[in-house]
Amino acid sequence: MATDRRKMIVEAAGKSFSMFGYKATTMDQVAKLAGVGKGTIYTFFKNKEELFEEIVSSLLKEMKAEAEAVIQPELPFAENVHRALYRLLEFRSHHQLMIKLIQEEKEMGTLAVSEMLQHIESEIIAYLKEKMKAAIAKGAIPAFDPEITSFLLFKMYIALVFDWEKNHEPLSSERIAEIMKALLLKGLSQ
Amino acid sequence: MATDRRKMIVEAAGKSFSMFGYKATTMDQVAKLAGVGKGTIYTFFKNKEELFEEIVSSLLKEMKAEAEAVIQPELPFAENVHRALYRLLEFRSHHQLMIKLIQEEKEMGTLAVSEMLQHIESEIIAYLKEKMKAAIAKGAIPAFDPEITSFLLFKMYIALVFDWEKNHEPLSSERIAEIMKALLLKGLSQ
DNA sequence: AATTGACCAAAAAACTAAAATGGTCAATAA
DNA sequence: TTATTGACCATTTTAGTTTTTTGGTCAATT
Numbered sequence: 001m002a003t004d005r006r007k008m009i010v011e012a013a014g015k016s017f018s019m020f021g022y023k024a025t026t027m028d029q030v031a032k033l034a035g036v037g038k039g040t041i042y043t044f045f046k047n048k049e050e051l052f053e054e055i056v057s058s059l060l061k062e063m064k065a066e067a068e069a070v071i072q073p074e075l076p077f078a079e080n081v082h083r084a085l086y087r088l089l090e091f092r093s094h095h096q097l098m099i100k101l102i103q104e105e106k107e108m109g110t111l112a113v114s115e116m117l118q119h120i121e122s123e124i125i126a127y128l129k130e131k132m133k134a135a136i137a138k139g140a141i142p143a144f145d146p147e148i149t150s151f152l153l154f155k156m157y158i159a160l161v162f163d164w165e166k167n168h169e170p171l172s173s174e175r176i177a178e179i180m181k182a183l184l185l186k187g188l189s190q
Numbered sequence: 191m192a193t194d195r196r197k198m199i200v201e202a203a204g205k206s207f208s209m210f211g212y213k214a215t216t217m218d219q220v221a222k223l224a225g226v227g228k229g230t231i232y233t234f235f236k237n238k239e240e241l242f243e244e245i246v247s248s249l250l251k252e253m254k255a256e257a258e259a260v261i262q263p264e265l266p267f268a269e270n271v272h273r274a275l276y277r278l279l280e281f282r283s284h285h286q287l288m289i290k291l292i293q294e295e296k297e298m299g300t301l302a303v304s305e306m307l308q309h310i311e312s313e314i315i316a317y318l319k320e321k322m323k324a325a326i327a328k329g330a331i332p333a334f335d336p337e338i339t340s341f342l343l344f345k346m347y348i349a350l351v352f353d354w355e356k357n358h359e360p361l362s363s364e365r366i367a368e369i370m371k372a373l374l375l376k377g378l379s380q
Numbered sequence: 381a382a383t384t385g386a387c388c389a390a391a392a393a394a395c396t397a398a399a400a401t402g403g404t405c406a407a408t409a410a
Numbered sequence: 411t412t413a414t415t416g417a418c419c420a421t422t423t424t425a426g427t428t429t430t431t432t433g434g435t436c437a438a439t440t
Binding site for chain 3: 411412413414415416417418419420421422423424425426427428429430431432433434435436437438439440
């Protein structure tokens with residue numbers, strides 16, 4: 001059945017991109033892994049890049065769903081950041097792809113990957129920005145520029161998750177979520 | 191006179207590294223620009239990498255001096271961050287070299303440059319960490335882990351100065367300093 | 381004693397040939 | 411008739427080779 005084949009392809013591509021990155025994933029490989037002929041892939045996806053987009057956008061959808069599942073509007077903003085972050089960090093499969101893509105961008109500079117990371121970044125920031133605007137409207141947080149603040153929130157997250165462990169022992173999910181909550185809650189005042 | 195020659199070399203190298211980066215700066219070029227024979231460079235510096243180190247460490251020294259000049263221990267911590275940051279940001283010459291190095295690391299991955307950026311990062315973070323420890327000891331800021339906090343402070347700074355302008359209009363020095371001060375002062379609470 | 385630049389080994393760049401890959405489509409299977 | 415396939419091809423990537431450039435030395439010169 002057509003739907004089954006499509007699912008097989010998406011699954012195979014997802015695994016392959018996560019394991020080998022974009023460049024090192026070949027269409028022949030994906031076809032073999034999915035157990036279909038190479039041509040079949042092209043009945044569902046215009047080209048490799050569109051297949052990649054499918055994988056990434058479903059990842060983003062999943063991440064959004066995960067976040068929504070734990071956010072409770074009546075809780076303090078910082079608490080929700082903590083909950084969403086912690087939940088997200090527990091999904092190692094999400095991370096596997098992100099790690100691979102970040103690595104590939106750094107050491108090979110693959111254009112399609114750079115563009116996709118850029119896209120992921122702007123999606124996440126846009127999401128944060130909306131949450132933040134709502135919180136400001138409710139008077140729950142001070143009215144800083146939400147564009148800049150969500151940008152910074154995202155960069156802090158990336159720094160803690162991906163940069164910190166270049167020179168230190170990795171931080172646990174709990175620790176990361178805790179740090180961001182503490183900083184956001186009180187800043188460094190008093 | 192020997193001192194004069196050395197100064198000429200350092201000046202020439204500084205300009206060249208800032209304009210062309212590490213890789214694209216040749217020793218012949220530096221010699222010509224400094225108006226000395228190439229061999230003369232090697233009477234002052236063991237090799238290209240040591241010349242590079244001289245440039246960078248004098249940059250770091252300057253930056254430290256600039257910061258010290260405006261920091262006033264009796265002011266609030268966030269206010270001092272604001273002052274130091276603003277002062278630093280006004281020195282475009284410092285930045286020219288940093289910009290070039292960050293760019294070179296990204297698009298050519300020159301090893302010597304990566305190592306140097308790593309070194310610069312750890313120097314700045316160590317400096318921040320000391321300041322932070324002192325502030326904690328005085329009870330001026332909460333006792334978060336200074337290693338992590340100074341790491342985050344640095345990453346925020348880099349994000350605002352170098353990453354923000356990839357997709358937005360650059361922020362003014364005043365704005366950047368203001369944002370960091372506001373966030374550090376109050377966080378996103380209330 | 382200090383300085384230099386021709387010189388050299390080693391590294392990088394340019395070039396070329398060979399292999400791999402994305403995408404197509406006539407043949408095949410369902 | 412429709413969905414699927416994999417041999418095939420143009421293009422890109424990689425591997426191998428040659429040429430050029432560059433960091434560093436040191437005998438000659440100032």
